[in-house]
Amino acid sequence: MKIYADNAATTKMSKKAIEAMLPYLEEYYGNPSSLYSIGQEAKEALEKARAIVAKTIHADPKEIYFTSGGSEADNQAIRSAAAIGKKNGKMHIISDAIEHHAVLHTLKKLEEEGFEVTYLPANENGIVRTEDVENAIREDTCLVTIMYANNEIGTIQPIEEIGRICREKKVLFHTDAVQVVGHLPIDVEAQNIDMLSASAHKFHGPKGTGFLYVKKGIRLTNLIEGGAQERGKRAGTENVAGIVAMAAALEEEAAAIPEHTKKLSALRDKLIAGLKEIPHSALNGDAEKRLPSNVNFCFEGIEGESLLLLLDDKGISASSGSACTSGSLDPSHVLLAIGRVHDVAHGSLRLSLGDDATEEEVDYMIDAVKEVVAYLRGFSPIWRDLTEGKREFIL
Secondary structure, eight states: OOEEOBTTTOOOOOHHHHHHHTHHHHTOOOOTTOSSHHHHHHHHHHHHHHHHHHHHTTOOGGGEEEESSHHHHHHHHHHHHHHHHHHTTOOEEEEETTOOHHHHHHHHHHHHTTOEEEEEOOOTTSOOOHHHHHHHOOTTEEEEEOOSBOTTTOBBOOHHHHHHHHHHHTOEEEEEOTTTTTTSOOOTTTTTOSEEEEEGGGTTSOTTOEEEEEOTTOOOOOSSOSSOTGGGTSOSOOOHHHHHHHHHHHHHHHHTHHHHHHHHHHHHHHHHHHHTTSTTEEEOSOSSSBOTTEEEEEETTSOHHHHHHHHHHTTEEOBOSOGGGGTOSSOOHHHHHTTOOHHHHTTEEEEEOOTTOOHHHHHHHHHHHHHHHHHHHHTOHHHHHHHTTSSOOOO
């Protein structure tokens, strides 16, 4: 059996997105900045896509800027807020310790430029407390940036309440919603969101395409200089085919949110219950306030990299919270931030379900993970020490 269970990393393009994309690669290929008809046809498609994207998050089309993805959108949102703050003598930013690196690395750069950043802790379930946000806001705070849902452990933050606090304190609020757009209902006005980042390939659109929502009245700082595209705030000929495909994918996904949420939440909970049967294992993230598709576990006494490779042999594509798979020996900063010790954090597994997931696949994954964990523990010196009492169990 072949199972793709890494949808938090990327999703397969939907048929609707591919079908929407093809005409703008083959027939309507004009430059949307051109005045002749083939260019204006592309321009019309671009603006239609902008309206569709805006509608799904209850925004105005003029508040949507197309980008290359979530990382660019994060960078532009944060740097824009920082520029506004610096102009007004406010150089303090609030974030948290479990953000995506697109946010954390941008903030680090700003610290090198003289900004002060407060990194709020998350509790053991990965939730940032609203009272911590409120208490951290100062007279010189120019931005609060808290992700909507964590990409590793799936925890959903109290975004609306954080946004309300920021609105009352007159501080800009940005959220990285890459894991949420297309998967949970979003209303940027009702949720008090000033800026929001999204990426198409997380909701069955193409890679290399995303968008940034910016509330009217907020002045963006350009990351890319050149032409007058995106109302002068993002130079470069627009990826019309990718943008049209993104809008098609998002429209389809947004319409199916109630159906997918019900189905995936049930499969997620079944998968969690099955993996909890493995001795000395633990769910990472909140059991209830989490994405419908996300399951993240730690298994004591094993390494995540070996777990992934053996699961791949069984036809399961998954990912680990451990960054060792990307060339680092350090475990996930998210798992460390919620209190997992290094040895435990190294033995992590993320399974993120797709819209087409089935009970049969969940049963297969439970059995496969149980088998692989038992196999790896069979020759693990750490597990031997634990079972012989030379080391104490943590989980």
